[in-house]
Amino acid sequence: MKANIKNAITNRFFGLWLLLPTILLLCSFLIIKDNDRKLKIGDVLPAENTILISTKGDTTNLNELMGDNGILVVFSCNSCPFVVGSNNFRGWEHTYNSIAKKASEYEINTVLVNSNEAKRFNVDSMDEMRKRASNQEYTMPYVMDANHLVADAFGAKTTPHIYLFDGEKKLIYMGSIDNTWDSNRAKDIPYLANALEQYGKGKKVNEKTTSPKGCSIKRINNKTN
16 A cells, blocks of 8 residues: 555656656746737836836836826936947937936926846946936936846837836837937937827827837846847
8 A cells, every 4th residue: 555655656756757847848938928028009007016226225116207197218228339329329328318308398207227137236236327327417217127027027128228108108109219320311310209299299199119229138037138
C-alpha cells in the first residue's frame, strides 16, 4: 500500500516536471504579449493609479495629475539624443516647457515620465532626474515609473513617446512631437501642437497617430535595445 502511494506521488511529480518547460514557455509568452501592448485612439488612460515618484520627493499618479480637460503624458529620459540633442538634432527637450504652456492654455496638464529602469543606477537615477529637472527648469512634474509599469501599460516604445488624453481620459493623439528630426522633410509639421490646438478649440484632431521617433525605453528585461 505504501509503495503504491509512493509510486503515485513519484509519477505525479515526474509528470509535473515534464510539464515545466511548457509552463515556462507559456509564462514567457504572456510576458512578451504584455510588453507588446499598444493603446489605440479612444482607449481610456491606463495605469492611472500606479504610484509615480516625483523629483520633488513626493508620490503621485496620472489620475492626480489630470487637468480639467486632459493630460499630456511624455515618456522621456536624461540621455537620449532625441531628447537632449546631438550634433545632428537639437532634441525635443527644449520644447517641453513651451508645449506644457500651450497645453495649460486648454487646461491640460503635462507630465514627463522616466521609465528607463535598466539605467536606474546611472544616467536615469532619481538623483540624475532631479539634476535634469533643475538644469532644464522643467515647469511640469518629472516622475519615475519604477519597473516601467506605466510604460508597459501604455505600450510606450521610445523617448520621447507622446500620449494626449482628453477630459474623459480617452486617448486622442499619440506618437511624435513633430517631424523636425527628419532632415529630408519638405516642411515642419507640429503634430502635437496641432492636436492640442484642434482639441482645445473643440475641433476634431485630424492626425491622431504618428510614428514615435527616439531611443528605446530601457526595460530591465531588454537592456540592450
